[in-house]
Amino acid sequence: MLVRGTFVHCLHSSGLEILYDYLLAVDDLGFITHFDPAASSQSTQFLTNTNESPEQLPEGSFLLPTFCDLHLHAPQFLYQGNGLHLPLMEWLNEYAFKAEERLDADPALARRVYTRLAERLVENGTGAVLLFGTINEETNLILADVMHKAGIRAFVGKLSMDQSSRLSYVEASAESSLDAARSFVEKIKSEYASPGLIEPVITPRFVPTCSDVLLDGLGDLAASQDLRIQSHLAESHDQVEAVRSERGDEDLLVFRRSNLLTPRTIQAHCTFLDVPSLSQLRECGTAIAHCPLSNAYFSAEPFRLREALDQGLKVGLGTDVAGGYSLDIMNAMRQAVVTSRMRQGSNIMNSGFESSLAVDWIESLFLATRGGALSLGLPFGCGSFQVGAPFDAQQISLWDASTRVGMGALDFFDYPVKITPEVVEKWWSLGDNRNRTSMWVQGIKL
Known part of the structure; x- marks a missing residue:
């Protein structure tokens, strides 16, 4: 499994990380084997060595740990x-x-x-x-x-x-x-x-x-x-x-x-x-x-x-x-x-x-x-995106890029919208399960 897009996680209690245009790979056992900026030399080499094309997350979506x-x-x-x-x-x-x-x-x-x-x-x-x-x-x-x-x-x-x-x-x-x-x-x-x-x-x-x-x-x-x-x-x-x-x-x-x-x-x-x-x-x-x-x-x-x-x-x-x-x-x-x-x-x-x-x-x-x-005491890296961690993730979709309409209870009035801390905070405050469009545990889509 290969995914390219925006990833959001908190490695520490005081730090929100928004990682733009990253490439993530998951092996057959459901563990993350690659996680780097898509434009990095490591990601370029990784894509060269695989026959798989990454799935591109839609605009207005990000992956978050479950x-x-x-x-x-x-x-x-x-x-x-x-x-x-x-x-x-x-x-x-x-x-x-x-x-x-x-x-x-x-x-x-x-x-x-x-x-x-x-x-x-x-x-x-x-x-x-x-x-x-x-x-x-x-x-x-x-x-x-x-x-x-x-x-x-x-x-x-x-x-x-x-x-x-x-x-x-x-x-x-x-x-x-x-x-x-x-x-x-x-x-x-x-x-x-x-x-x-x-x-x-x-x-x-x-x-x-x-x-x-x-x-x-x-x-x-x-x-x-x-x-x-x-x-x-x-x-x-x-x-x-x-x-x-x-x-x-x-x-x-x-x-x-x-x-x-x-x-x-x-x-x-x-x-x-x-x-x-x-x-x-x-x-x-x-x-x-x-x-x-x-x-x-x-x-x-x-x-x-x-x-x-x-x-x-x-x-x-x-x-x-x-x-x-x-x-x-x-x-x-x-x-x-x-x-x-x-x-x-x-x-x-x-x-x-x-x-x-x-x-x-x-x-x-x-x-x-x-x-x-x-x-x-979950396995290494659970609750975050790291190489070696299980891929436990949920896809959060904030708006429909084709209609420029926010999903669920979310409304946006200035486009294009970048996924910033303020936008993630808006989802935290107003979002609900209508914004959750996919979910995986141990690399398996539920």
């Missing part, structure tokens, strides 16, 4: 957009547990829900997703199968929970939960050994639903096979208080004692963590899934995003469906910036200090792409 969604509850897609009037612990009992239990009891419904979810993810440019499933192995194997057929990088977690306020939705014991987790890991590794787009994730739901015995066992399992880990950490006032009441400690310390805070761990939310607690996560190498939309509904505290970035923590974005009502990472980007701006204003009003707590749109684009890939 988005990474670091936190999504797949079964909760069933009731996306409902129940957000309740506090977290009530919401779980009234909506989440019931929906997950329903899908566990109805494999056909699970496949329908997950198939539509996969379609929506592709529509919204999500090429890699970290998924919470249910407690039933069969339902999670269906989820993995659907994501595999859709061509998405999916990291699938079978929920582990041996404690629950809903007696019909809980595993019988810590031992049976650990056995089920081991079985799921083995089956995923066996079924999807190549090309490796589907991987298992150790998934204690959160501290209130897991005994210490279960958490310790999951930590040992993850360490023995170098597995990814995901959970929720310091998400809401009622959840934090429940852990303090039941465990006499903070959930961060509970996870750390069980060896569940590692460089392969992604913890969602973390809104009730202060700066010293964030430092502990950095020491562990643990990443954070920032879910600004659901945080606005379920947390009394905004996430300290600026402080986390300044400390060098790995951070990406999550939609947190169905705690967040939108599957579109673009909405998560915008909400992350809005929340940070509100924090900045509050900081000035309350303390008089003007040190910035805000993040800008470029930083949010980094979080949605390269930051998410680094947080997930």
Whole structure:
């Protein structure tokens, strides 16, 4: 595959790169083998040595790395957009547990829900997703199968929970939960050994639903096979208080004692963590899934995003469906910036200090792409365009050159239009899935 045109990516949180008239080559395994200016001697020689003619991106289009969604509850897609009037612990009992239990009891419904979810993810440019499933192995194997057929990088977690306020939705014991987790890991590794787009994730739901015995066992399992880990950490006032009441400690310390805070761990939310607690996560190498939309509904505290970035923590974005009502990472980007701006204003009003707590749109684009890939520990170069990286890309089309009409919600009044930072910002602010005209994961067009 050969493509010539404009490429946009963020190698660092503060830097947007717009690369005009570049030539990119992808091999049969889906990896980038050449990436240089089309007019360079290297590109000239490359074209001389190949019989293939490059595909020219249309005027008004650019390629961008696909988005990474670091936190999504797949079964909760069933009731996306409902129940957000309740506090977290009530919401779980009234909506989440019931929906997950329903899908566990109805494999056909699970496949329908997950198939539509996969379609929506592709529509919204999500090429890699970290998924919470249910407690039933069969339902999670269906989820993995659907994501595999859709061509998405999916990291699938079978929920582990041996404690629950809903007696019909809980595993019988810590031992049976650990056995089920081991079985799921083995089956995923066996079924999807190549090309490796589907991987298992150790998934204690959160501290209130897991005994210490279960958490310790999951930590040992993850360490023995170098597995990814995901959970929720310091998400809401009622959840934090429940852990303090039941465990006499903070959930961060509970996870750390069980060896569940590692460089392969992604913890969602973390809104009730202060700066010293964030430092502990950095020491562990643990990443954070920032879910600004659901945080606005379920947390009394905004996430300290600026402080986390300044400390060098790995951070990406999550939609947190169905705690967040939108599957579109673009909405998560915008909400992350809005929340940070509100924090900045509050900081000035309350303390008089003007040190910035805000993040800008470029930083949010980094979080949605390269930051998410680094947080997930994806292969070299994911979330960017580099030789040796997998070709995970989405084509963004801003206007129709033949009609000079902007696509979707975009309008342009001066032609010709060059793809500048201001034009990319306009897309960031106003664009939607109508601007996404193609998508590839590991070099395969979806």
